[in-house]
Amino acid sequence: MLTNGLYPDAHVLPSVIKACAGLLVVKIGKQVHGFSLVSGLSLDPFVGSSLFHFYIKCDELVSAHKLFGNMVERDVVSWSALAAGYARKGDVVNAKKVFSGTESLGFEPNTVSWNGMIAGFNRSGCFMDAVLMFQQMHLHGFTFDGTSISSVLPAIGDLGYLNSGTQVHGYVIKTGFADDKCIISALIDMYGKCGCALEMSKVFEDRGQVDLGACNALIAGFSRHGLVDKALTVFKELQDQGVELNVVSWTSVIACCSQHGKDVEALDLFREMQAAGVKPNSMTIPCLLPACGNIAALMHGKAAHCFSLKMAISNEVYVGSALIDMYANCGKIQAARCCFDRMPAHNLVCWNAMLGAYAMHGRAKEAIEIFLWMQRSGQKPDAVSFTSLLSACSQSGLTKEGHHYFESMSRDHGIEARLEHYACMVSMLGRAGKLEEAYSIIKKMPFEPDACVWGALLSSCRLHHNMSLGEVAASKLFELEPRKPGNYILLSNIYASRGKWKEVDKVRDIMRNKGLRKNPGCSWIEVKNKVHMLLAGDKLFPQMAQILDRLSRLSMEMKKAGYSPNTDYVLQDVEEQEKEHILCGHSEKLAVVFGLLNTSQGSPLRVIKNLRICGDCHAVIKFISKFEGREILVRDTNRYHHFKDGHCTCGDYW
DNA sequence: CTAGGGTTAG
Structure with a gap:
């Protein structure tokens, strides 16, 4: 229009x-x-009004409010929109101020105004305020319509107010809203969030017609209850x-x-x-990325990153946070930081x-910098x-x-330490060798320590070969987690390192009687875009002969360089030679050597392990990183180890 | 020829 000279x-x-x-542009x-x-x-009043609503819709409240002052016509519609705009932003004070101001200026808020407030508070996570608006709406003599009901239900669900939810359900049946699609989905969602899987399924089955929204709510509800197979079945049936x-x-x-x-x-x-022609949106990406991170599928993660770049959503808070997490999980801490720095605004997430990314990589200095x-x-x-x-x-x-x-938490921030914070403290002191101090922290805890806390103590005892405290921690863990093999293994590790073979046998007998077996060690490595899995002592792996051959040549080189295998990590009472052989079968070593064999010289290797890395493997991989001139990343259940030039970023401290 | 509210995915 403008280029054609029209004004x-x-x-x-x-x-x-x-x-x-x-378009939110x-x-x-x-x-x-x-x-x-x-x-x-x-x-022009029309231009002013449309600009005002534009700013509200784009969450530009400051500009909207400025415009509002200059507007010629300010009716109940604009007052309500402004109040709801503040509610959407989570600005409870201004939202309520504008909303009640509407009345004092002689404008009576109508049903739409009230509903807008409920929906607005929902969007910003102010669920309590949403429910309060719903109650006050009723007190002011308004009758709920379908929108009021479907707006308040998600808030009730998030608060877990089952009683209120059931009451609203009764109202829905009584007033004949039971045919409303949105309300049915919202009811399914509410029961799901309140932990009532049965009631949830019942609402779904009682519904009149097939509605995709209700199905989606059901899938999410099953997922929430951990009923993964049920969720997948519903999905497959629809397909x-x-x-x-x-x-x-x-x-x-x-x-x-x-x-x-x-x-x-x-x-x-x-x-x-994508094959089905459905376009992902800014919600899909944060749901997908954790899957890439979990198995360190960097190529898939990068592909998802490209998607979000193309969709111009890569800098949104949830997408950006998920990208940071994915890159950190894939060992790419620098890429994670890049994503963080590119984001124009940061929220708590x-x-x-x-912070979590740096913690996982043991980068305390950087974590503290971020925190400040x-x-x-x-x-x-x-x-x-x-x-x-x-x-x-x-770390x-x-x-x-x-x-x-730890001390500043409650003193300066009003945050009371929880179990996980105590577990960090115990592990921090324990690793530093201050085992008694760690134990006294546990004894002074204001609530019952859980398995994580005792587990942190037991791991530290393993590190420092402390039998007496190790036994205390282990006996607590055997009560709390009687079926977790790792605890028994840790205790027998302590005994084995002290040559207490009778005790080792005793622990093994307990395990056998309970029908427990050591979780097999398992490592993954991505080579040429394909993920390969190696089990400890895996005799059937195709390249195993080559791997063991390379490994034995490496260990000869290591012995020349003065290395002696750390046989502490072998549980069996066998000859030293045999112990070395057992250590050779550890999955992380196998995966690293597999990587050496199948990648070009000098390229970095990334390995993930399902258990904590073994001390001997740690020493061997350090050597390999120097001898072969490779950067090697190993992610265990706890953190990343970054090996380079014969050193590890953990400083041998884990 | 302009202007307000709903469900399900993080």
């Missing part, structure tokens, strides 16, 4: 502005605003029936898989989704993602932030800093 008037501008609001909308100011058209699944259906089932250890399935579903920066920029930390911070201090042996932050 927009007060009639066309509102349509343009409406389009900007619909803030920049263009602001340009149109500028144009209307220059041309004087902004004085078989030829139902056109939408982006929510796909995202729900992908989230279900990546949250329940079905990572490969999640990746496959993502591919299938982003800061915690970055976070506070400088006005973001208050929460309990999760402190878990990462303390864990980072513990790096920064006991002084760890103590400092």
